[in-house]
Amino acid sequence: MATSADNAGHEGATRRDFLSLAAGAFTAVGGAAMLWPFINSMNPAADTLALASTEVDLSPIKEGQSITVVWRGKPVFVRRRTAEEIEKAKSDDTGALVDPQKDADRVKKPEWLILVGVCTHLGCVPLGNKVGESRGDFGGWFCPCHGSHYDTSGRIRKGPAPRNLEVPTYTFLNDTSIRIG
C-alpha cells in the first residue's frame, strides 16, 4: 500500500485524505447531533407548556373599565371599551399606523379588546389599565420603559415598539366569559 509520502507528488486525493475527511465529517455531525438535546433542554418543558389556557369572567367589568389577568406568566389586558373609544379606534384605521391593521381585525366583539399586555419593544407591561395611569397620547396604553404609545385598539402609534400589542387566541364561551389560549 502506498504511503502518503509516496502519494505526495501525485495528482488528486489519496485514500487517506478520503478517510480523514469522512471521519472528520462524521465527528462534526455526531458532535452537532449530541449538542442539540442539550440546547433543546433549555426550551419550555412539558409542564410549562401545559399551563396553556385561562378562563375569564367578563360580567363584573363595567364599560370603560379594564382588568389584567395572567396567562402563561404574562399579563393579558381585557378592556371593555366605551363607544367613543371604539369610534376612535375605527376612525384611526386610516391614520398614520406603524403596523397597519384594522380595528375590526383585532377584536371579536368591538366592545371587548383583549391584548397581551407586553410591550412589543422590550417586554415591559404598558401603563393605562388601572385608573389614574397614563394612557399615552392616543388614549390606549403607554409603556414607561422607552416611551411607546398605543391607541384604543392597542396599535403602536408612537415610540420604539415595532408591532401592535399582540391579540392572544381566545374564544367567547358565552356572552360573559372567555377562554384565553
Next chain:
Amino acid sequence: MATEFKNGLVRWIDSRLPIFTLIDHSVGSAYPTPRNLNYFWNFGSLAGAVLVVMILSGIFLAMNYTAHTSMAFDSVERIMRDVNGGWLIRYIHMNGASMFFIVVYVHIFRGLYYGSYKEPRELLWIIGVVILLLMMATGFMGYVLPWGQMSFWGATVITNLFSAIPVVGGKIVTLLWGGFSVDNPTLNRFFALHYLLPFVLVGVVVLHVAALHQHGSNNPLGIQHKGPQDSIPFHPYYTIKDLFGLGVFAIFFAFFVFFAPNFFGEPDNYIPANPLSTPAHIVPEWYFLPFYAILRAVTFDIGIPFTHIVFIDSKLGGVLAMFGAIVLLAVLPWLDRSKVRSAKFRPLYFWAFWIFLADSILLGYIGGKPAEQPYILIGQFATAYYFLHFLVILPLIAKIETPKPLPSSIAAAVTGKEKP
C-alpha cells in the same frame, strides 16, 4: 531559562514541576517591566484582585441562596438578617460588581489614552473586550438573582433584546427563558451560568496575561522597550506598587461596603418581583447605562425614505447599535492606524480622547434618564458622536496628524538624558 532558587526544597520541586519558574517569569524578578509605568498601570492587577474577591464572596453567598422564584428574594433577605456576617458578604459582592466595572473602565480608558491596543498587542486588546463582554453577562445575570423588581424587569428587557433578531428572534427568547416569560426556569439557568462564567473569566484572564507577557506592558511614552536600561524587574518594584495601590483601593471599596452599601443600587430592587407591574422607571445598573443610552437612541426605522419599506426597524437598529458599540472596540487597532501609541505625542488624538471620554460619561448620564425630551435628542447626538469617533475621527486623525517627536528610549526620557 529556569530561574535559580536558593532554597533546596524549592529547587527540588521546580526541577520536577516548574511552578516557581512560572511565577517568577509572570510576576517575579524574571519579568522585565518598563521603568516608567504610572499609577494607571495598577488597574489591571486591581481587576484581578476584584475578580478573586467576587469569586470568594460569591461562593459563600451561593451556600445560602435559593434559586427559586418563590424563595430567592427571601433567601437574600435571610442572608442579610440571619446568616452570620451575611450582610457583609453580600455587600462586598454587590459593591464588588461596581468596583469591578470602575476598575475595568479605568483600565480600558488607560489603554485608549496610551494606545495599548496597537501592534503588537491587538490580540491582548481583543481578549480584553471578550473579558468585558463576559463581565457584562455575568453582572447582568447576577443582578437577576435577588429577584426584585429591577432584577425581573431588567431580565425581561435584556432578554427581549434578542427578539429583535429577524425570523428566529422569538424562538431564541423562548429558549433563553425556558418558558413564555422570565420565570423560574430562567432564574435557575441564570444562577447556573452566573456561577460558571467567573471561572470562564479566570481562564480568559490567563490568556490576557499570557498575551501581555509576550510583548510586555505598554508604557506612558508608548515606545518600545529597547534594552535592559529601559526596564526594571516586576518584583519587587511593581509587586510593591501594585500592593500599595491595592491598599488604597481597598479603602475606597470598604467605604462603600460599610458606609454607603446601597449607593450603586436601585431602591426598587428591594421590592419582590411582580410580573404584572413594571416599575415606572426601569434603569439598568450604572455600568450598563452608556450602552443602554445607545440602545434607546435609535427611535427611527432605517429604510427607503418616503416609502413603507423598512430594512431595519428601530428595535433591531437599537440592538445592533448597542452591540456594535462594543464590537467597534474590538476592531479599534485597525481603525486607529497611527503608529504613535501614546496620546502624549498626538496633539489631535489627545483632544479626541478627552471628548470621547466626556461623550461616554454623557451617554451614561442620559442612560439613567427617562425616555423624554430633551434626553432623547441629547442621547442621539451623543450616540452619533460615539460612532463618529471610531469610524471617522480616529481614521482621519491617523492620516492628518503630525505627532510630536518621540524620545529615543524610555531610559533617555526618564533620566532626562537624550542620547543621539
